[in-house]
Each structure stands twice: as structure tokens, then as C-alpha cells.
Amino acid sequence: MSERGLEDRSADSALPASLTVDAFDVRMADIADIDLERLQALSISVGWPHRAEDWQFAREVGHGFVALDEIDRVLASAMWFPHGDDFATIGMVMTSPRLQSLGVGEWLMKRVLSASAGRTYRLSATRAALALYRSLGFIGHRTVFQCQGEARRSDRPAPAGPARRLEASDLGAVTALDTRAFGTARDGLIARLFEQSVGYGLERDGALAAFALCRPFGRGHVVGPVVAGTDEDAVAVVSPHVDGHDGGFLRLDTHLDEGIFPLFLARSGLRIHDTVLTMSRGAPLTDPATRGPHRPVTYALATQALG
Numbered sequence: 001m002s003e004r005g006l007e008d009r010s011a012d013s014a015l016p017a018s019l020t021v022d023a024f025d026v027r028m029a030d031i032a033d034i035d036l037e038r039l040q041a042l043s044i045s046v047g048w049p050h051r052a053e054d055w056q057f058a059r060e061v062g063h064g065f066v067a068l069d070e071i072d073r074v075l076a077s078a079m080w081f082p083h084g085d086d087f088a089t090i091g092m093v094m095t096s097p098r099l100q101s102l103g104v105g106e107w108l109m110k111r112v113l114s115a116s117a118g119r120t121y122r123l124s125a126t127r128a129a130l131a132l133y134r135s136l137g138f139i140g141h142r143t144v145f146q147c148q149g150e151a152r153r154s155d156r157p158a159p160a161g162p163a164r165r166l167e168a169s170d171l172g173a174v175t176a177l178d179t180r181a182f183g184t185a186r187d188g189l190i191a192r193l194f195e196q197s198v199g200y201g202l203e204r205d206g207a208l209a210a211f212a213l214c215r216p217f218g219r220g221h222v223v224g225p226v227v228a229g230t231d232e233d234a235v236a237v238v239s240p241h242v243d244g245h246d247g248g249f250l251r252l253d254t255h256l257d258e259g260i261f262p263l264f265l266a267r268s269g270l271r272i273h274d275t276v277l278t279m280s281r282g283a284p285l286t287d288p289a290t291r292g293p294h295r296p297v298t299y300a301l302a303t304q305a306l307g
């Protein structure tokens with residue numbers, strides 16, 4: 001090796017092992033204009049299971065923004081989902097790991113809040129996002145337990161008796177029951193979910209008392225929304241989905257942490273995988289402890305983004 005070569009090597013060893021490169025321009029764009037594959041690459045980067053179809057559905061029922069770098073790579077996203085004129089949920093908030101803590105999440109969240117101004121909000125916050133949402137005036141309510149795993153059919157009959165498969169003609173009753181539990185009518189969303197789902201319902205005195213929808217999502221299928229007034233009814237409408245997916249990947253997100261419903265989930269192979277916190281700004285959450293035969297509550301969310 002020449003003397004010159006040796007000099008170069010000693011110059012290299014004086015270089016720092018890493019370099020901070022964050023001084024490039026980031027611009028905002030409408031999420032509707034971005035290829036699904038690029039959105040999916042972003043969610044994969046933060047370890048989320050969304051398929052291109054899940055992103056497509058989110059865009060059909062919501063609005064949002066992305067941050068793009070100088071060569072149009074998607075660095076971050078934030079979305080909002082209107083439910084009626086006065087209320088919205090917020091979700092799909094993520095920043096590529098290499099660009100976190102630089103203010104991009106806050107920038108997109110402020111844009112979402114100004115685009116949806118005049119509404120009250122609810123969202124599901126991960127631990128990483130708590131500081132951001134608190135700084136924007138959100139307060140925490142209840143933990144959501146993300147339960148998932150390989151579904152296991154139960155030998156025991158459901159305590160409230162067999163549920164029946166829902167049909168197109170049940171949509172009105174499903175929407176009305178969801179509204180009572182959710183607190184806001186979300187007819188359009190429920191109709192879209194109903195189209196993609198298999199549903200089971202339970203009737204009492206000629207009226208729908210509980211229902212559970214189940215559709216493809218992420219790594220397998222998700223059960224939600226589920227609305228019921230009692231744990232027995234909730235178990236009765238979720239059981240057929242567990243049986244139908246015996247051995248398959250099933251997920252259910254619930255606020256319930258006591259009573260027979262969480263025990264039934266664990267027995268069915270749906271173990272707690274993660275938790276998030278339901279937070280709101282001006283829109284308190286119905287406490288599931290108030291549930292009763294005439295007081296239906298949401299036993300499972302449609303998704304964390306949709307509530």
C-alpha cells in the first residue's frame with residue numbers, strides 16, 4: 001500500500017461514526033393522493049399490521065395528511081374520521097422511526113385539528129403518543145385491551161343462547177343499537193362495515209339486543225364493533241365468530257377488563273397483546289361499567305382509529 005493510502009486511512013478513522021442528517025424540507029400532502037403501497041410501507045415501519053385494503057378503507061371513510069420528503073417518500077401520516085357533524089375520531093397517526101421526535105407528528109396533528117375544527121374528538125393513544133396528545137388538550141379515559149391470537153372454539157354453549165346470522169335487512173337495527181352505545185350516529189360507517197363483515201345478532205322481546213361484526217383486517221380478522229348490554233349477550237354474539245375462525249388469527253379491541261367477557265376472550269385464545277388509552281377532547285366516553293340490559297355499550301371497537 002502506498003504512503004498516500006495510509007494517510008487516507010488515518011484521516012477516515014478520525015470521522016465520527018454517525019452523522020445527524022435532519023435538515024431537509026418536508027412538505028404536506030393530502031393522503032388521498034398517495035399510493036397505498038407507500039402508505040403501507042409507512043405503517044410497516046412502525047410495526048402496524050395494516051394491509052393496503054385497510055388503508056384504502058380508512059381513506060374511504062376518513063380524511064388526512066401525509067408528510068413527504070424531497071423525493072416524495074412518505075414520512076408520517078395523520079387522519080380524522082367524521083361521525084356526524086360534531087364529532088370525529090383521530091387515527092393512523094405515525095411517523096417513520098428515523099424521523100420521530102422532530103415535530104412532524106405535532107405538525108400533522110395540528111393540521112388535522114384545523115381541518116376538522118368545530119368537532120369534539122376521541123382517539124386511541126399509544127404510549128409513544130401520550131405526550132403529543134396531552135399537549136394538544138386531550139385527556140385520558142380508559143385503557144383499550146388489544147386482544148388477539150389463534151382463535152380456539154369453545155365446547156361450552158354461549159350463556160345467552162345461540163345468536164343468529166345477521167342479514168341485509170338487519171342493518172337499520174344494527175345502526176340504531178350502535179348509536180345508543182357509541183353516543184353518536186355513524187350510519188355511513190356502519191353500513192360500510194356491515195357490507196364487509198359477517199354479523200351475528202341476538203334478539204330479546206323482538207328487538208336486537210346485541211350484535212358483533214367480523215371482517216378481514218391486518219393479520220387475519222377483527223371482531224368489532226360489538227355492542228351488547230350484558231356480558232352474556234356479548235359472549236353469545238362473539239362466540240360464533242370465534243368458532244368460525246377456529247385456528248385462525250383473530251383480534252378484538254375492548255375496554256372491558258372485568259366480568260366474564262375478558263375471561264371468555266382469554267379462553268378463546270385472544271390474549272392481551274398491547275394496550276392503548278382512549279383519550280378525548282370535549283367528548284367523554286361512556287363508562288362500560290354503566291352497562292345493563294337496557295343500556296348497551298361498545299364491547300369491541302371497529303378499529304382503534306374508528307372507535
Ligand SMILES: CC(C)(COP(=O)(O)OP(=O)(O)OC[C@H]1O[C@@H](n2cnc3c(N)ncnc32)[C@H](O)[C@@H]1OP(=O)(O)O)[C@@H](O)C(=O)NCCC(=O)NCCS
Nearest residue numbers: 046093094095100101102103104105106125126128129132
Ligand atoms: C407517536 C408518534 C406519531 C409521534 O410522532 P413524532 O413525529 O415523533 O411527534 P413529534 O416529534 O411531534 O413529538 C411530539 C411529542 O411527543 C414526544 N415523543 C415523540 N416520540 C416519542 C416517543 N417515542 N416516546 C415518548 N415521547 C415521544 C416528543 O418528544 C414530543 O414531546 P414534547 O412536545 O414534549 O417535546 C410517533 O412516535 C410514532 O409514529 N410512533 C409509533 C406509532 C404510534 O404509536 N402512533 C401513535 C398512534 S396513537
